[in-house]
Amino acid sequence: MTFTPHRGRRAAALTGVLALTLAACSAGPATGDASGGLGGSLAGAGATSQERAVIGWIAGFYDLEPGVTVSYDAVGSGGGREQFLAGAVQFAGSDAALKEDELEQAHERCEGGEAVELPLYISPMAVVYNLPDLDAEHLQLSAATVARIFNRDITTWDDPEIAAENPGVDLPSLRIIPVNRSDESGTTENFTEYLEDASGGAWPHEASGSWPLSGGQSGNGNQGVLDTVEGAQGAVGYVDASRAGDLGTVALKVGEEYVPYSSQAAAAVVDASPRAEDATDTRLVVEIDRDTTAPGAYPLVLISYSLACSRYARVGDATNVKAYLSYVASPQGQARAADPAVAGAAPISDALRAEVQAAIDSITAG
Amino acid sequence: MPVTTTPPRGVPDPAPSRADAGAAVRAASTGRVASRVFAGLSTGAGLLILVTLAAVAAFLLIRAWPALSASPEELETVSWFTGGSVAEYVAPLVFGTLLASVLALLLAVPVSIGIALFISHYAPRRLAQGLGYLIDLLAAIPSVVYGLWGALWLIGQLDPVFTWLSSTLGFVPLVADYQAPAKNIMSASVVLAVMILPIITAVSREVFLQTPRLHEEASLALGATRWEMVRQAVLPFGRSGVISASMLGLGRALGETMAVLMVISPGFLFSFFLLRPGQHQTIAANIASKFPESSGLGVSVLIATGLALFVITFVVNLAARWIIARRAEYSGAN
Secondary structure (H helix, E strand, C coil): CCHHHHHHHHHHHHHHHHHHHHHHHHCCCCCCCCCCCCCEEEEEEECCCCHHHHHHHHHHHHHHCCCEEEEEECCCHHHHHHHHHCCCCCEEEECCCCCHHHHHHHHHHCCCCCEEEEEEEEEEEEEEECCCCCCCCCEEECHHHHHHHHCCCCCECCCHHHHHHCCCCCCCCCECEEEEECCCCHHHHHHHHHHHHHCCCCCCCCCCCCCCCCCCEEECHHHHHHHHHHHCCCEEEEEEHHHCCCCEEEEEEECCEEECCCHHHHHHHHHHCCECCCCCCCECCECCCCCCCCCCCCCCEEEEEEEEECEECCHHHHHHHHHHHHHHHCHHHHHHHHCCCCCCCECCCHHHHHHHHHHHHCCEEC | CHHHCCCCCCCCCCCCCHHHHHHCCCCCHHHHHHHHHHHHHHHHHHHHHHHHHHHHHHHHHHHHHHHHCCCHHHHHCCCCCCCCCHHHHHHHHHHHHHHHHHHHHHHHHHHHHHHHHHHHHHCCHHHHHHHHHHHHHHHCCCHHHHHHHHHHHHHHHHHHHHHHHHHHCCCCHHHCCCCCCCCCHHHHHHHHHHHHHHHHHHHHHHHHHCCCHHHHHHHHHCCCCHHHHHHHHHHHHHHHHHHHHHHHHHHHHHHCCHHHHHHCCCCCCCCCCCCCCCCCCCHHHHHHHHHHHCCCHHHHHHHHHHHHHHHHHHHHHHHHHHHHHHHHHHCCCC
């Protein structure tokens, strides 16, 4: 019992040193050597939102570094942060940034170092509607109108407010059936946050992971919402954009134009958003500017962070985390998550990648 | 548990007395050992049930305790928590669970009795056998399949029915304000009814088949038609059996998770609007829906609701036992 960790540590240290030398030799962006010199295991836990992406990344990382066993336990954001701060896992996924008291714990957990928070999973969400006979590619709506629809203040599709935003579109006089998530979810939290921040007071509720109104249609999970929206004409709901399928999606009003969902537009809003006040070079916490007027930005996105330490006790951990996160941030890793069959995420921009890579490179051991 | 290895002292059935065993059966000692082992095993199995039940109850109580003893302020920190106390949170769930199950029972029992009577007294022998197999087959379908069937197919079929009901009988609050798609408690109850139909039918059929031949013949001899014979002889005889069959079905309906989770648009209201969405939720479906993103006190609250469900099923089963025991003397069996 007392011997194995020591032996394991020495072995890990050896492989770590070996890998470091290899990385130093190749001198490129440390995406791990193609032959894969690393070994050991790397455990992660956290948000369910990025689970599908992480599964894809683990598979992709295996091709690069077959010696490293990466695992991810999708216990939810809170559980992931808890396990990470307790030292049970080397990295975590979280839909929210670390809170102040958690930062202190992170200082301790990271051997006096700092927490690393990287916005590596950007997932656009779409407002989907079931209006099969609508002769427009995208219905155009402002945040205030979306808020009033979901707050049941606007009850028919041919409401003057909707008509005013969609000149020339023949709107049916159908009843609007708003559909929300019935389970607690980051999707709901980001959607209500958008409504609260961008609707100029039309949304009277606070942002929250569980839907504030009762007595309406709802579905369990993304699929449940989709099935419900597909189940009745006039229904409208919000889902991960990659799941929208054949349903119509809303183009949201940003500034003076209407922006339909696209992964570029989703990445653009992250770039256009300011960093949180306490963000640092390693804590790239983004305060999404839901009310943005940046051209071509799509403000309805969910960011899920990858959490790591800037300093690990074991060299092996540091090396593996660096290699894994470098892969995740690399164009290949981001492209893998962007595949609709994997997670349909929006790839991060090159500018953000440079910052992320600098933060990853600062991870050390000892 | 140590009782399993000792001779069955406490068991009130001392069949082979010590004198017999000592004198006559010494030669056949292997038989005696086997008998002892078997007695021990079956006692152990019986005890295991009690231990399991106690373990489940203890687990529920221990894990629910943080929620049961938490202050309203602490409970407020659970993001999806509504109401001031655990009791207030559970109450609408209990209501939804009971309403869905009772509706399902109301739909399923008459149909089940009809099918059971048809199989036992009306259908030609060969058809009855085939039909019996089919019913048993229905019972073997996993509930998640019923859930998928209900959510993806049945809801679409119920839509015109509910639309018609709500538009013609809309003045009755029960069926007022239907909103498509049909993700309401009525749809959930229909799925549940289909799920519990086989078990109620199978048990009822067995009971009806046991009606004493003499009762039936006596009734027919007095000039009764087949329907009158069924009413006079078969139904009174089978009543307690049908009740216990219904309770079995009710037990399954109370604890059903997937079918409800996939069909219903949940809500936390004490509402009798059966066709409105977002009014009701059952305990089991609520646990399944909330558990994945819960941690700490949230998990305790969910387990507390599970404790409530445990108590309800216990009470339902006790009630069923009581009814059956009370009715046994009237059953006409001799």
